[in-house]
Amino acid sequence: MKKIKVEGEKPYYVYIGENLLLNFGEFLKNNLKESCKIFVVTDNLVFSLYSDILKKSLEEAGFSVFFLVLENKEQSKNFSNLLKIYEQLFKFNMSKEDIILSFGGGMISDISGLCAATYKRGIRLINFPTTLLSQVDASIGGKNAINLEFGKNLVGTIYPPSMVFCDIALLKTLSKREFYSGFAEVIKYAVGFSKELFNILVKKDVETVLEEIIYRSIQIKKEIVEKDEFENDVRIGLNFGHTVGHALEKYYNFKIKHGEALALGMVYITKSSYKAGITKFEDFLKLKFILRKFNLKTVTNVDFEDIFKNVLADKKIVKDRINFSVIKNLGELKIMSLPILQFKDFLRG
Ligand SMILES: NC(=O)c1ccc[n+]([C@@H]2O[C@H](COP(=O)([O-])OP(=O)(O)OC[C@H]3O[C@@H](n4cnc5c(N)ncnc54)[C@H](O)[C@@H]3O)[C@@H](O)[C@H]2O)c1
Structure with missing residues (x-):
């Protein structure tokens, strides 16, 4: 089992390995x-897949x-479910020293992170992510x-959270x-932070190096979060592709997956930054190539105005400006900020 420490106001460890769930109760004890x-x-x-194993492991401990x-x-991820969780926490008399265990995808x-942050002004939270997206x-x-x-x-x-457990064995049941x-x-x-990771994705059979890919991804996120826990500067880079991605997710009424929308969003913004002379054409092609390797679509036929309408709901718009990031060189991002109308022109290309 590998571990990564994330420093911050409340430091915590992320544990990465295979079959962590089986020994989870014992580990916590x-x-x-x-x-x-x-x-x-x-x-x-x-x-339905894992509650029996989890329950047994925790109860035996x-x-x-x-x-x-x-x-x-x-x-x-809505208000009525948030309220439902609060009601149950109250019913079971959960105190700040008890634990909310988030056991699922993003x-x-x-939703459980928000609940943990707010119930009794903060109750202990452990994340046990079960999708690749939520692990990385x-x-x-x-x-x-x-x-x-x-x-x-x-x-x-x-x-x-106060701990995170990434068990790669759980990823075997993902579709x-x-x-x-x-x-x-x-x-x-x-594409935003690590050429080495890009080369691994290009050259390797990813199933054989999954643990390394997860480890490297978490390491990148950790370094950024440590520099900018509250998203004032470098952490904005982690939203690369998300402005259009979120708009598309909303446009499709969440019928497409978060990662699928993100893939389209990364291509969309990169096409614009290439047209604006910021991203090299070669890097734009590399982005599309790698997305296709993972069966992710790179073209959307959604009308520009429909996308833009949904972009306006983006929470990164502050005082009529929007912060976003683009590829400067493969493995390196440039953070930008534009008034919303200029951003519209930029995006249209
Ligand atoms: N807070 C953040 O920093 C952050 C970052 C990225 C994404 N997100 C959010 O995460 C969400 C997307 O996360 P996601 O892709 O994990 O989606 P998800 O949580 O909706 O899970 C996707 C699907 O996988 C299934 N699943 C989960 N674990 C499984 C397993 N081990 N085996 C089989 N099936 C399994 C789920 O039942 C679900 O059907 C979005 O809401 C997005 O906004 C948040």
């Missing part, structure tokens, strides 16, 4: 000062375990959110589509 209640937030699919199961769709870590991205760095009717991730906080969707975030790290 040996690493927590005393036993406590564990309130698991999960989705119906993850519950002496923990009391409660489950709350949400429907496995992006729209579950949808689950986003959503479970690290503390950002959480729910969606509102008019836009994605509009209500949220930054609240770091191919979900697995590849997760690679969109890995590709974001590669």
Whole structure:
């Protein structure tokens, strides 16, 4: 098992390895000062696949375990489910020293993170991400959110977990589509921050080096989050491709996966930055090549005005300006800020 320490106001460890779930209860027992209640937030699919193993592992180690199961769709990240979780936390008399265990993909870590941050002004949170996307991205760095009717991730906080467990054995049950969707975030790290990671993605059979890919991705995110925990400068780079990506997710009413929308968003903004003379054509081609290797689409036929309408709901618009990032050189991003109308022209290319 490898581990990475994420420094910050509340430092924490991310553990990466195979079959961590089986020994999870024992590990917690040996690493927590005393036993406590564990309130698991999960989705119906993850519950059906892994709740028995999780429950057994925790109960044998002496923990009391409660489950709350949400429907496995992006729209579950909403207010009424947040309220449902608060009600159950109250019912089971959960205190600040008890644990909310987020056990699922990014949808689950986003809503349970927000709940942990706000219930009793902050209750202990452990992330046990079960998708590739949430292992390399959503479970690290503390950002959480729910969606509102008019836009994605509009209500949220930054609240770091106290531990994160990435068990690569759990990724075996992901559908191919979900697995590849997760690679969109890995590709974001590669084209934005690491040529070495890009070369691994190009040259290697990724199934054989999955643990290394996850480790490197988390290492990149850790370094950025440590420099800028509250997203004032370098962390904006992690949103590469997300402005258009979120707009497309919303446009399609979440019928496409987060990573699929991100892939399209990265291509869209890179086409614009190439036309603006910032990104080299060669790097634009490399981005499209690597996305296609992971079955991710690189072309959308959505009308520009429809995309832009949804871009306006982006929370990165501050005082009529929008912050975003583009590829400067493969492995390096440039952070930009434009008034929204100029951004519209930039994006249209
Ligand atoms: N807070 C952040 O920093 C951050 C970063 C990136 C993405 N996100 C958010 O994460 C969400 C996307 O995350 P996601 O792609 O993990 O989606 P998800 O949580 O919706 O999970 C995708 C699907 O995979 C299934 N699944 C989960 N684990 C599985 C397993 N081990 N085996 C089989 N199926 C499994 C789920 O049931 C679901 O159907 C979006 O809401 C996005 O906004 C947040």
